[in-house]
Amino acid sequence: MIETLVASAVALAAPYLGKAGEEAAKTVGKESAEVGLKLVGWLRNKLTGRAREALDDAEAKPTEDNKADLRKQLTKLLEAEPALLAELRALLPAPPGDAGGQHMKVGDNSVGVQNTGANSSISVTR
Numbered sequence: 001m002i003e004t005l006v007a008s009a010v011a012l013a014a015p016y017l018g019k020a021g022e023e024a025a026k027t028v029g030k031e032s033a034e035v036g037l038k039l040v041g042w043l044r045n046k047l048t049g050r051a052r053e054a055l056d057d058a059e060a061k062p063t064e065d066n067k068a069d070l071r072k073q074l075t076k077l078l079e080a081e082p083a084l085l086a087e088l089r090a091l092l093p094a095p096p097g098d099a100g101g102q103h104m105k106v107g108d109n110s111v112g113v114q115n116t117g118a119n120s121s122i123s124v125t126r
Helices: 002-016 018-027 030-046 049-060 064-080 082-091
Strands: none
Touching: 002 030, 002 064, 002 082, 018 049, 030 082, 049 064, 064 082
16 A cells, blocks of 8 residues: 555646756646656655655656665655645645545345436436
8 A cells, every 4th residue: 555655646736856856847837847846845844764865866867777776765754754644645635536535345146336416317227
């Protein structure tokens, strides 16, 4: 779970690292740029020790190796400091398929129905 979150965070932050970030912020949509830049700011403020070194390396030279090292060091930091995990999760957009937090499991010979939105209806017949 942490690895997936970290992979998403680094992928979202990568275009905004270093000099490339200045150009990316000019070319992408305002909302995307705000999320990416906010995430990079959080990383700069929260990362310490080896994780901070990995961020510095990724900003100086955003190669795949440096981004992989950043993912590894960020994962280690989040495992050591779980409070940061909630902060990072709050910065990231909701994963696809997480429509309003609705989840359902149904077993054999079961019927399940979920409904969202105003003025909608559901009919189930057997």
